[in-house]
Amino acid sequence: MQFDAYEFGIKKVYQKNPLFKLQDLLKEGNIDIDPGELLNLFIYIKKEWESVKHFNVQGAIIISDSTTVTGDVSFRKNELIKDIQNVIQSAKKCIIYNLNTNGFIGHVELKNDKFTYEDLVIHSKEHHIISIYMGIKGIDIIINGIPFESENRMENYSDVINYRSLVDISNYKELLNRFFKERIQYDPFKSLFVYKNELPKSLHSLIEENPKLLKVKPEERFQKELEYFLKQNCLGKVLTEVKNKFGERYDVWISTSDDKLYVFEIKWLGKSLTAEGNIFKGYNDPVRVMEGAHQLKKYIDDAEGHSQALGGDFRIYCGVLITYDAREDMTEFDDFNEFTGYPQLDLKQHFKIEKDKIPASKYYKKVIQSKAK
Secondary structure (H helix, E strand, O other): OOOOOOOOOOOOOOOOOHHHHHHHHHHHOOOOOOHHHHHHHHHHHHHHHHOOHHHOOEEEEEEOOOOOOOOOOEHHHOOHHHHHHHHHHOOOOEEEEEEOOOOEEEEEEEEOOOOOHHHHHHHHHHHOOEEEEEEOOEEEEEEOOEEEEOOOOOOOOOOOOOHHHOEEHHHHHHHHHHHHHHHHOOOOOOOOEOOHHHOOHHHHHHHHHOOOOEOOOHHHHHHHHHHHHHHHHEEOEEEEEEEOOOOOEEEEEEEOOOOEEEEEEEEEEOOEEOOOOOEEOOOOOOHHHHHHHHHHHHHHHOHHHHHHHOOOOOEEEEEEEEEEEOOOOOOOOOOOHHHOOOOOEEEEEEEEOOOOOOOHHHHHHHHHHHHHO
């Protein structure tokens, strides 16, 4: 019986990544702007407007590559509250900001007449631009005439995306902890460990003797699960199995809009089933973790070569060693003292996997006492 004839499937619990959706809309409208930077601008606008929307002043933002900018005032540095005050005290009806694709203000208009949401949709469609309607309930984002985010409209748009749930990759610890709790700990989707109902009775003894036996090729499962999770939950471009000019492979790497590179090296510890039905014990030794640390160090030491291989002015900003520990004892690792001169290395993302959730009443007996033996 062959045990490698499995079809790896990720549970379909994710919507399409907002970054991908935004990229599609920009491409359709032939709008030349970095989607990651645009998302960050949207998030900033949303946050700022949230603090002033209760004044019930109508506003709009027009983002276009044809906007002429004569000064150096970014919308991020603009004092929105003062503009609101000008609208109210000048008896005007609304305010319109015209920005270039870098978020700098070309000009600001105070209007005597209000505009409608439909006006912005038509204007966006005709001129292939981005329009943002700012109203009492929040902001509506329209790209090439298509709604991307809607808070003021009563209709339910099927393609409205909650981009605010995306997390910047600089908060990778938060992302990795979420991923572990949702997808790995206690094997919620039964995709990591081998279970008796998956084996013929003649092989049940394998599980009885090795209760935390992992399935065939666990490295693929850990990597693909993490890849899908990051693509759906973080800002940044996520790629996997990237090779440099030396043939070396990164497990997962993420590039940011400001050319920072985060490299994630995945190591797993424990025993796994082989395709022939045997037990592979070669990765049950914590020395494997130290090998992963040296691997990341090597990537950093050859920063120039890796930058050229990746086709840009990239440097490894942060190298993260992720250890998924399915050993029976799951003891801690020795200190990584030899890497103290590498502040960009995080070697302590150690995640201990239990096959089943242990009731609090049995935790001491099953975990604490068993480790003391």
